[in-house]
Amino acid sequence: MDDGLTSTFAALADPTRRAILARLALGPATVNELAEPFATTLPTVSRHLKVLEEAGLVVKERTAQFRPCRLEVAPLEAADAWIAQYRAFFGERFDRLDAQLKTMMAKKAKEGE
Amino acid sequence: MDDGLTSTFAALADPTRRAILARLALGPATVNELAEPFATTLPTVSRHLKVLEEAGLVVKERTAQFRPCRLEVAPLEAADAWIAQYRAFFGERFDRLDAQLKTMMAKKAKEGE
Numbered sequence: 001m002d003d004g005l006t007s008t009f010a011a012l013a014d015p016t017r018r019a020i021l022a023r024l025a026l027g028p029a030t031v032n033e034l035a036e037p038f039a040t041t042l043p044t045v046s047r048h049l050k051v052l053e054e055a056g057l058v059v060k061e062r063t064a065q066f067r068p069c070r071l072e073v074a075p076l077e078a079a080d081a082w083i084a085q086y087r088a089f090f091g092e093r094f095d096r097l098d099a100q101l102k103t104m105m106a107k108k109a110k111e112g113e
Numbered sequence: 114m115d116d117g118l119t120s121t122f123a124a125l126a127d128p129t130r131r132a133i134l135a136r137l138a139l140g141p142a143t144v145n146e147l148a149e150p151f152a153t154t155l156p157t158v159s160r161h162l163k164v165l166e167e168a169g170l171v172v173k174e175r176t177a178q179f180r181p182c183r184l185e186v187a188p189l190e191a192a193d194a195w196i197a198q199y200r201a202f203f204g205e206r207f208d209r210l211d212a213q214l215k216t217m218m219a220k221k222a223k224e225g226e
Binding site: 005009018021022025071076080082083085 | 204
């Protein structure tokens with residue numbers, strides 16, 4: 001039943017984890033490099049990385065000596081496809097306001113005739 | 114610091130809650146109507162609805178007698194905008210494979226000359 005979306009969304013439900021992904025979008029980084037900008041301990045960052053790895057959003061390179069982490073976007077693509085189903089509804093409230101405004105303006109224009 | 118994304122993604126990290134949103138995309142529904150397709154109890158569905166309400170994804174109408182629930186897409190728009198930052202990387206692996214394939218084909222063509 002679970003298609004990976006649950007673990008993807010759960011992994012994204014944390015500001016530190018989203019910041020780690022933003023950093024990795026610039027290029028691979030070691031755990032130490034990733035921990036630097038955060039006012040937190042290395043074990044905390046490692047724990048966040050573990051969640052991201054389990055969700056398939058981060059991969060640790062096996063070849064390089066320092067095993068840098070890199071971003072893996074496939075789960076984000078799946079999350080994007082899920083949200084895309086709702087895109088038809090986006091901006092709906094503004095469309096409604098726009099329609100109301102047009103009706104009001106048409107009415108005013110008619111009154112001014 | 115938290116811009117609502119954390120509660121949005123946390124709310125989406127559950128298959129029942131995603132199914133509730135999919136049902137509400139078809140139109141407003143009462144809690145009883147929402148509970149029907151799920152092999153679960155009414156309190157469980159109510160608990161999921163509470164999470165969706167707190168994330169601003171579901172609104173309970175105050176006017177109608179049965180207080181139907183309706184979908185509110187604004188948080189999904191924000192989540193979509195966040196994921197959009199990574200769209201440039203989508204299909205990257207395929208681009209890489211495509212480039213490899215072209216190199217191989219060019220090499221083969223050269224060998225055949």
